Amino acid sequence: MHRIEIEAEVDLLALNKKLARENREFFRENGITVFNIMGAIGSGKTLLIEKTVEALGSQLKIGAILGDVVCNADYERVAKLGIRADAINTGKECHLDAHLLHNRIKNFADMDLLLIENVGNLICPVDFDLGEDYRIVMVSVTEGDDVIGKHPEIFRLADLIIINKVALAGAVGADVDKMVEDARSLSNAEIIKMDLKEGIGFDEWLNFVRRAVNVSGNSGKS
Amino acid sequence: MHRIEIEAEVDLLALNKKLARENREFFRENGITVFNIMGAIGSGKTLLIEKTVEALGSQLKIGAILGDVVCNADYERVAKLGIRADAINTGKECHLDAHLLHNRIKNFADMDLLLIENVGNLICPVDFDLGEDYRIVMVSVTEGDDVIGKHPEIFRLADLIIINKVALAGAVGADVDKMVEDARSLSNAEIIKMDLKEGIGFDEWLNFVRRAVNVSGNSGKS
Numbered sequence: 001m002h003r004i005e006i007e008a009e010v011d012l013l014a015l016n017k018k019l020a021r022e023n024r025e026f027f028r029e030n031g032i033t034v035f036n037i038m039g040a041i042g043s044g045k046t047l048l049i050e051k052t053v054e055a056l057g058s059q060l061k062i063g064a065i066l067g068d069v070v071c072n073a074d075y076e077r078v079a080k081l082g083i084r085a086d087a088i089n090t091g092k093e094c095h096l097d098a099h100l101l102h103n104r105i106k107n108f109a110d111m112d113l114l115l116i117e118n119v120g121n122l123i124c125p126v127d128f129d130l131g132e133d134y135r136i137v138m139v140s141v142t143e144g145d146d147v148i149g150k151h152p153e154i155f156r157l158a159d160l161i162i163i164n165k166v167a168l169a170g171a172v173g174a175d176v177d178k179m180v181e182d183a184r185s186l187s188n189a190e191i192i193k194m195d196l197k198e199g200i201g202f203d204e205w206l207n208f209v210r211r212a213v214n215v216s217g218n219s220g221k222s
Numbered sequence: 223m224h225r226i227e228i229e230a231e232v233d234l235l236a237l238n239k240k241l242a243r244e245n246r247e248f249f250r251e252n253g254i255t256v257f258n259i260m261g262a263i264g265s266g267k268t269l270l271i272e273k274t275v276e277a278l279g280s281q282l283k284i285g286a287i288l289g290d291v292v293c294n295a296d297y298e299r300v301a302k303l304g305i306r307a308d309a310i311n312t313g314k315e316c317h318l319d320a321h322l323l324h325n326r327i328k329n330f331a332d333m334d335l336l337l338i339e340n341v342g343n344l345i346c347p348v349d350f351d352l353g354e355d356y357r358i359v360m361v362s363v364t365e366g367d368d369v370i371g372k373h374p375e376i377f378r379l380a381d382l383i384i385i386n387k388v389a390l391a392g393a394v395g396a397d398v399d400k401m402v403e404d405a406r407s408l409s410n411a412e413i414i415k416m417d418l419k420e421g422i423g424f425d426e427w428l429n430f431v432r433r434a435v436n437v438s439g440n441s442g443k444s
Contacts (some may be wrong), residue, residue: 092349150290
């Protein structure tokens with residue numbers, strides 16, 4: 001029985017790889033910089049997207065695709081900002097995959113930056129390349145300061161690690177330095193200590209976004 | 223390709239059902255009350271187990287099985303309390319299943335209460351009956367006050383819903399009443415507003431535990 005599961009998984013991952021490659025080609029051809037934003041429930045992914053649109057929406061054409069198991073709450077929050085947005089409800093699936101995105105991305109061909117919010121989960125999205133340029137992993141100190149060590153895979157593959165809600169570290173008894181060390185032991189990615197509600201680390205994030213768009217978005221756009 | 227995935231899933235769920243039934247028979251025969259404690263990362267599951275052992279460990283024989291993707295941090299916290307405990311590392315799997323528990327539970331035959339901490343995840347554990355008597359779902363206000371509406375399935379099937387870290391609601395801007403309403407709209411389960419660090423709601427929890435042990439644990443034990 002477990003054998004069957006493994007075979008199916010291999011097939012699915014091979015298919016995902018192929019479709020992710022196609023997605024990536026589409027993004028390159030159209031000069032779109034794509035972020036796959038991953039993190040647990042409540043880590044701050046949607047708020048990060050909202051604030052990024054507020055800060056950079058006049059300089060960059062930004063689109064967003066919001067993944068959730070059910071309901072469109074995150075989508076509605078972002079769509080209210082007037083940008084092009086789409087919602088993907090995965091049903092019982094705990095991650096986005098390249099196939100779910102494959103037809104949706106066509107509507108974002110004229111964007112400079114596409115922000116994809118993955119389903120809130122630190123385990124399942126790891127294996128599924130979406131065709132993105134950058135994997136952003138967000139955690140918040142309220143998840144416990146052992147959260148990074150408990151989910152090494154997703155941090156190993158991250159291009160940027162954000163430790164959010166640092167202003168609450170005292171209230172929840174979390175050791176931010178330990179979290180940074182744990183992240184550093186797994187990855188050479190840039191690490192941003194952030195508190196979105198207090199504005200901490202947001203400039204660093206905007207710099208990361210601007211650099212990313214300059215690097216990967218300089219082809220194809222007329 | 224997706225067809226293959228679905229077939230495998232159906233087979234796996236059928237196998238899980240069968241093994242869950244066997245687990246449940248084992249628990250009944252031995253008079254063990256079993257809790258399947260589910261919730262996202264950082265919702266407070268391990269701390270709840272620790273505090274329950276401290277409060278009731280002299281009256282009840284309590285065992286614990288701690289599920290995690292990798293690492294034994296939660297297991298080590300609980301084992302330090304001197305109770306019988308076991309750790310299950312699921313590797314890449316995002317939930318426990320009846321099969322993973324099937325051989326481990328033999329060591330807990332003489333317990334009054336077995337606390338199973340599922341992998342930190344509000345999506346994947348839903349479909350997998352472990353053979354437990356009660357499904358406990360824990361969320362914390364720091365996950366955002368929309369977390370319940372976003373994950374209806376796990377709350378629909380809950381026997382007890384715990385909303386933890388209510389003392390932080392102001393700091394994170396969460397509306398606890400909304401969370402209670404969302405939970406109530408999905409389930410008739412008892413709802414406990416809790417803050418484990420402040421001791422809020424803990425007596426209600428202990429009453430729930432004592433009632434549960436009296437109801438389901440009164441058979442088989444010599």
